[in-house]
Amino acid sequence: MQNEKLHLLQHSFDDLIEDIEGSLQEENEAMIHYHLLRAYRMRTRIQEFQRTEAQSREYQVLKAEVDKKLAEWHIWLAKLFEQNHDIERAELHRLTALQYHHELPENYFQYAHVTLRKNLLKVDREITENMDYVNKSNVHEVLAAVRRAKFAVRVAESEGTKTDQTNYVLGWIDEMEKAIENDKVLSQFTQENPEESESLEQVLAEMNQLIGLHEVKNSVKEISDWVVFNRLRQDQGFKSDDLSLHMVFAGNPGTGKTTVARLIARIFKALGVLKKGHLVEVDRGDLVAEYVGQTAVKTGKKIQEAMDGVLFIDEAYSLTRSSQNDFGIEAIDTIVKAMEDNRQRLVIIFAGYPKEMDAFLKSNPGLRSRIKNHIHFHDYTVDELMDISTLLLQEMQYKMEKDAQDILRNILQKSVLKNPHTHGNGRLVRNILEDAVLNKASSTVSDVNNGMTGIDLSLLDADIMRVIEREMTEGVSSEQRRSRAIESH
Template identity: 45%
Template sequence: MSSRVVSGAAKSSRQINVVLRTPEPAAVHEQEQPAGGKPVPSQGPFAEMLKELDQLVGLDNVKELVFEIYALLQIGQYRAEAGLAASQQVYHMIFKGNPGTGKTTVARIVAKLFQSMGLLQKGHLIEVERADLVGEYIGHTALKTRDLVKKAMGGILFIDEAYSLARGGEKDFGKEAIDTLVKAMEDHKNQFVLILAGYSEEMDFFLAQNPGLPSRFPIAIDFPDYSIDQLVQIAELMGKEREYTLIPASIMKLRQMLIAEKNNCLSAFSNARYVRNVMEKSMRHQAVRLLGQYQNSSPGRQELMTIKPEDMRTEPRAGLGL
């Protein structure tokens, strides 16, 4: 897999290592009180990001942490305006959880938050995995890793399945990547944010291999598996985005499929990825069904939108698949 760049908001006009920028008046003074009594801006960049977060199903602990970071950065701006010292914190993070729990999506939102609050200059996201970091000979890994860190300057370097860097033992080049990343974190403080992501147990093992690693990542977020109800909600949202609807019988069928998959899954349950695969296959099955039913005419709008239980079916496993 090659590294991917996810563009954030527009590039800032100046390098900012400490939060000093004066916020837009509307983003600060026009506030509303949501449930729980937390004051949030009614408009402005954070208000837009809050809407993105609210659209994510579950993840209450993640939303709480993002608000805490926003509050700290906002108060840092007020302190700077008052002539007080602006505290510098480290924002490197560990994301722990199974596939399909929203880790990459949240990383993109965090990147935009940091850019809008002046912590990061660009707010883009570089997504990589082991193959993008580890080379084939001594010195190659350090070169590849430094190049990716350079690309991530002003944004976030997001390493998925980061635990794989420690799997090969002392002679594996993955250790060289880790050492290069640690050095970059020291040499380029406040110039980029490093997020390591992966399965919970594997990430705990990974961090235990180097006693100095945990302290370099002061923010650790657990991304729990979604409940059946939450997965059904995700499926309905996916359908709504593409103008499909699930009738009650289809929802019941989906619940049965989710329970069976969770009970029979030998490896980590893939959560929203599984739901996405089910929905996309159901759309294909619906298309085949409609073509067979309407050979001499066109289906109506409601028929084109409706996913029926017979459209939602599992297929024989072939290693991956449903």
């Protein structure tokens, strides 16, 4: 059965490569993005199987192949947009390519160049000429681009070998930064304007718009109130509590942990606790290396990346789940030290299943003592899952007729009853809707080929949902449903 799943995924991947590379040659952007959606969903399924199946090594190899292809496809799109002078979209695809295949130094170098070009800056032009393109309206954006480029070249340098080219570009970037900072007019506009910053009320209002999560919202509000209260005591000369804002998020998959973590990062920025307020999301693979001594370096890089923001460690318990010779302990030791040394600049959130997180903390008393804030994410009710489906459909620009909604509710009720703690919550809803869209695409193409016209491309009807309901009742996996939809296409 396991070999069958792996074979099915490999076969689907081979078909996907043929489809997307054909679309790339035709420069059919709509079909390229359709096939990329297939690739993203395939990657998610491989990750799920990698965690749960015995052949985890084989799934890891397949995931690496998918990631490499995703990087190649996004680089191809970046080059296409560069040719069409759409530098903003080119930069986005260069950055996405790095996400999937970050080992190649050349990818970082090309990203640096396209980031600068987006702001009309060129390294083969004199600094004084480049300064003609910088003014008080865009100086913030230009400085941010220059610093992103500097970071990318530094990474390229660390991943590869130092060359005359990297030295030249880094020297140019340093000169560009100095020229902006030393300009008497521009330097007045390089400091962040507090009035443009996001307010605490704005972020909390956004959090309150989330479906369900009532206890989570209350906990976050209490933490933010505690921070404000301590600031007031400090201002009046009272002794204040030492702020330790590290947290544990315990909850099943799909309960909104990552979404809330992003909001918390923004809340802490609005409160002035964190300077940047960004979120860096990692799992075991991002922290643990294969050889002695490398894990501390690898974990340290992620900690530095998250500095002045939030480091979100998903499935944190996996750091201690393997054998005694495992290097996960080295990652934990590095994290604990960072929690102590950088408590004014870094918030770390440990996330995962409730039972596993409890066991993880009990096995690490030093870690447990440093975490005061524990937030539990309850599973969504069926009504809340239906509300989530309404929001997702709006985002995806689809609508669902009443009979189809009734079928969706029935699917969700059965899934919750059958798997009360592992049904997937919001992730289940997203998977079902994405399956429905793929079925819609396949049936629409078939209808068009048969001469049908006037098809509502935004409507998911009851027939589409009945197919999904039947296949889920038969025990057909989401990956198999997608393969069937693609094969019929």
